[in-house]
Amino acid sequence: MPTFVQILDFIGTFAFAISGIRLASAKRFDWFGAYVVGLATAIGGGTIRDVLLDVTPAWMLDPIYLVCTALALGCVILFGKVLIRMNNTFFIFDSIGLALFTVVGVGKSFSLGYPFWVAIIMGSITGAAGGVIRDVFINEIPLIFRKEIYAIACVIGGIAYWICDFIGMQPYVCQLAGGISVFITRILAVKYQICLPILKGHEDHKK
Template identity: 55%
Template sequence: MEETVSFILEVIGTVACAISGIRLAATKKFDWFGAYTVGLVTAIGGGTLRDLLLDIPVFWMQTWWYLGVTALSLATVIIFRSILVSKDKILFIFDSIGLALFCVIGITKTLAIDYPMWVAVIMGIITGAFGGVIRDILINEEPLVFRKDIYATACLAGSLVYWLLRNTGCSVMVQQLACAAVIIVIRVLTLRYNLSLPVLTGADRTKK
């Protein structure tokens, strides 16, 4: 049952992240191959870094379906371009879903190979956020994770909820769903109320 849930989360997360990357590539007028590449690295970038750090086989090299799902995501954006590309909130929705689900996947896979929870929290954040970093670099944008927008911080909050529920003896499914829900809710509140983290600024050299 747990393996089935994890598989479903991976499929949905891959689609969400791939569409968010392809959608942004479309706004930059990339060709189909360029858009596919951006979508693919958005979907697999964080998990690739996670697996390299954990010294385990890189997940997308074990099966072709990540490549296939990304291709289907590209076809979806092409077919429904007028809806998916023209509306900014669409990007926010897919990005938030992918962020939440990949964070959950990162935590779950790290715990499955007996790393401590604090390592799992870090791997969850990396899995959720790093693909978006690569995406933004490829399309020549300042990475979202480095802006004042609440992004990786939402992953941290969700990971801490996962940790708390794990200590209370809740089922793995409850831990996963609660973690994802917290991340998505924080992202929605961020948009709704224009929330942001404080900006670190240097000294004003114009003042004497």
């Protein structure tokens, strides 16, 4: 039976794959291209995390990640018109994937004995790096580098996870607190247009 963390990982994989494939369809990629974008979105962050943590990337040990992405592609093929018409679909699936993957990254780092600051960074990489790869593939400025709150939401979720772990709460409580913190931060930031200040360039200083 899969563990709770594995279930979160699978759901996150599906959600991120959907978000990547939906954007690929908007760019009129073919099925293979859309699958590659979806897969890169789903496993990119986790692969970078695992390489940095010196463990074998999870997708090389279990084909479920490839299967999840294929299922996501099937959903977009079958229900694409509905998904594309729903303007908030990408945002919701992306936010779900961001929250779940952040939690998985933080938890895996803690389980391997790394300190909390490493765990928070690994959680942020797990959540945000796949989206960077996706945006590069579809020739967009990565969302993480725009003024929207994105990676900062991962950091907030990682801190919430660590606080719960530090005071001795059960692992599933830490995971829920971390994931909900990421999701709510992302939702509120977009709803109320909360963003980080833009770094002024040379032209801005001349004005």
